[in-house]
Amino acid sequence: MDVLPEIRRLHFVEGVTISDLAKQFNLSRPTIRKHLNTVEEPVYPTRQHQPHLKLGAYIEQLTNWLETDAVLPGKKRKRTAQRLYECLQVEGYVGGYSAVQRFVKAWKQARSSTPTIKQAFVPLLFPAGETCQFDWSHEIAVVGGMEQTVKVGHFRLSHSRQMFVVAYPCETQEMVFDAHNQAFAFFGGVPKRMVYDNLKTVVDAIFVGKERRFNRRFLTLANHYLFEPVACTPESGWEKGQVENQVGNISEWLFTPTPKFSDFAELNAWLAQRCRELALRPHPDQRTRTTADLFAEEQPLLMPIKAVFDGYVETMRRVTSLCLINIHRNRYSVPAQWANQVVSVRVTAGKIRMVANGQVIAEHARRFGRDHLICDPWHYLPVLEKKPGALRHGAPFVTWDLPVPIKVIRDRILKQDKGDRAFVALLQMARDLGDAGLDTLEVACDLTLQTGVISAAIVLNEMRRLTEEAKPKALDQSAVSLPTLTIEPMADCSRYDALRSERHVH
Template sequence: MLVLETVVRIRREYAGGKAIKAIARDLHVSRKVIRKAIRAPEGAFDYRRKVQPLPRIGPFQDRLDVLLEENELRGRRDRLRMTRIHDLLVREGFEGSYDAVRRYAARWKIERRRDVGDGTTAFIPMLFQPGEAYQFDWSHEDVEIAGKPMRVKVAHMRLCASRAVYVRAYPRETQEMLFDAHARGFAFFGGVPRRGIYDNMKTAVTSVFTGKDRVFNRRFLIMADHYMVEPTACSPAAGWEKGQVENQVQTIRGRFFQPRLRFASLEELNGWLEAECRRWAERQAHPEQGDQTVAQMLEMERPALQSMLGPFDGFNESEHGVSGTCLISYDRNRYSVLSTVARRTVQVRAYADRIVVRCGDEVVAEHPRFFGRNRTIYDPWHYLPVLARKPGALRNGAPFQDWELPPALARLRRKLGNGDDADRRFVRVLAAVLTDGLELVEAAVREALATGTASDDLILNILARRREPPRPLTIVTSEDNALRHPPIADCARYDQLRNFHAAA
């Protein structure tokens, strides 16, 4: 194929009167090509192959089409890679290269996905009214937390009308994280849209049917009912149906997460991300209303949002058995519970940041959630009823190692010293917490220490005196001792005495 410069030179020399034969001799081009270049309109001279020869694939083209059709019908996780399809053809006698199969498969997919009408894939631009809808999606980003590399799951929310964005990082992509992201996102936006657009994530969709028919997760529907949101799921592998948030994932990744972020904790990272969302909204122009920023459009959209009455109680509940050591296993970690529910079944409510353990209607434990592995999280107060019966466990009991006691109890512990007798005396004081409460016991310990005495008997005596009912201010007499004829005050009798003395 001739380059454009050669075509222009041919046409210029021919216009100058030079013969075709001479031009062909000078440029080493056939006279047929010279004539074609001269006749081409405006120098447009190219060659396009109408039929692509397939010397290797030709005999196997039908078989390759069948393999590609079958592969397209499989689920995403079960689809064969092109290397595997090439290997299957080689076993049947194919001698071509992998690149030939890959190029053919790429052309096959393009032809398959073309629309019937004009042969191109086209989309319709969407327009949303204020307060109408939001879009939600997840992404995976690499950050550095406390000096260690970590891949976090980032929740993305976007209001379709104002284009306001909210992102928050989580260690997992579980349902309780989904609930927490919605609560924080709606609080950030200052209201709740009427419709939510999602993909077919398992934390929201249980079953996918033909078209738009879906069976949503029960807890997800309860959350949607709490916020009065109509959930809508996109078609499988149709990211353009929520194109705003899909585009947001790429934008936020380039603007916020590159280069790699470094923070001391996940909470610090999320605080920075929220501040960046506000900063981005204040500086970014709205794509349709160019004279307004995203922040200004958000202020205009807020009156159209539904009011948020309160955050959804977003937990994921499961049942677990309590061991004899008052521990439950959850998410590859162990948490302590009250010793009163040992060897019983409890309900664990997992939130995004904490674990709440219930036995019936009673809360028997609450811990900050830990996302590592093989760690045991103790609360020493859970073992206090057992410790009251076995004070010797205070020295070597695992829950009591590095126990951060309240200041008054820590001073008492130091003053009592070490040894079995000191442990028993200290446990006697701790056991009083079960009946009197920690606040009253601390006050009694402070009062005893103020006198310079570190005695368990004195502390228990102070608590006992405080438990006694206060003495009445007036003495109540029995009705049997009441006077039948109460005296009547009569000052006139004194006048009689005065008259008696005057007569004398």
């Protein structure tokens, strides 16, 4: 349509022939004649059906995926057009993304005609090293062979757009602390401001405007790293729109389809690696540079990490007569001497520590779920001294994963007369040897098995022999020159007689 006025002007005003116009505009003469007779804007027929040349063989597969995703609960579990395009590429599709996008859009419009209302926002600009945004999301993953909802902590540096995500079984306060430790270690520094929703683990009370009362323990974290905590206005997610957008993208990029991992450590290692890979994509604002390029410039401007925050949540608990403390529906053992007493419990993302008199008296790896019994058999050794029969059916000892030689010796000794007390004596000696005690007991049991005579006394003798200090070697007098006596002392008994003859007046 743009060339029509020019063609008509050249022909009717300047007298250019049809042949010359065809050569000048690289068009056929019939087309030139048609344009000369055109006065109104031409109307072209609209194509009612879009042909799918390369997509045609995959339409059935794509439709099945869309129908499968449509019945999934929640928007986060549904694949976007971009994700479906990537899945089709795995299946062998070599066409473009636009064809997939048009098909997905038409399919969704055919199912729903509800209009969407869009909002307008103001573009924001953040200085390097100043602001980081935080948020939680709930994703579906298979961890340890079981599908479950994992809580994912999201961090995003507002200047470089560098992201970091880490997953946990729950989003309690100790998980918030650990997530910050992990994120700051990943970034290699601390931003000056952290922006949050009004999380219960962060904000205790919301007042008028921006005034908040932050949680005291959370303020300890902020004071440790020296960042300024900022809480958004309620129901105003656009105040931290970058991380809100990241939540949706991560759900699409990393959790669709559902990933599978053996444990949370493997999941988080994979998430950290994917964050590094995604940083190689073009920056949203500076398309000629990657997110990693801007992060390399921003990282030196972050505040340095002088020490890692000990992110525990502390409570006071009473130890039961079974030497156990109930923590989050699971029971953990404490040394027997603290039974029926109150101790302090410090809960972190991965550990449970019991503290009394300023000293850590017990430490366990944290277990998630319910009704787990986590016992350290050494905690119950003082009880065995008085009740050795508990060795046979006591839960800490039945589930104790001992080395094979110790198990064989234990089973043989328990069949002997007073075998309970005899094996308890072996455990007592192993405890007295400290960290190397169990290894020493294992070697002693192995040596005893080689003799063919099984007895607690023989095992004890082997343990003493293994742990006794080396005696100094005897001095070889033949190889050493000894001093010789030149003047021999003379015996004088008269001095003794003189003393007897003296009289002492009292």
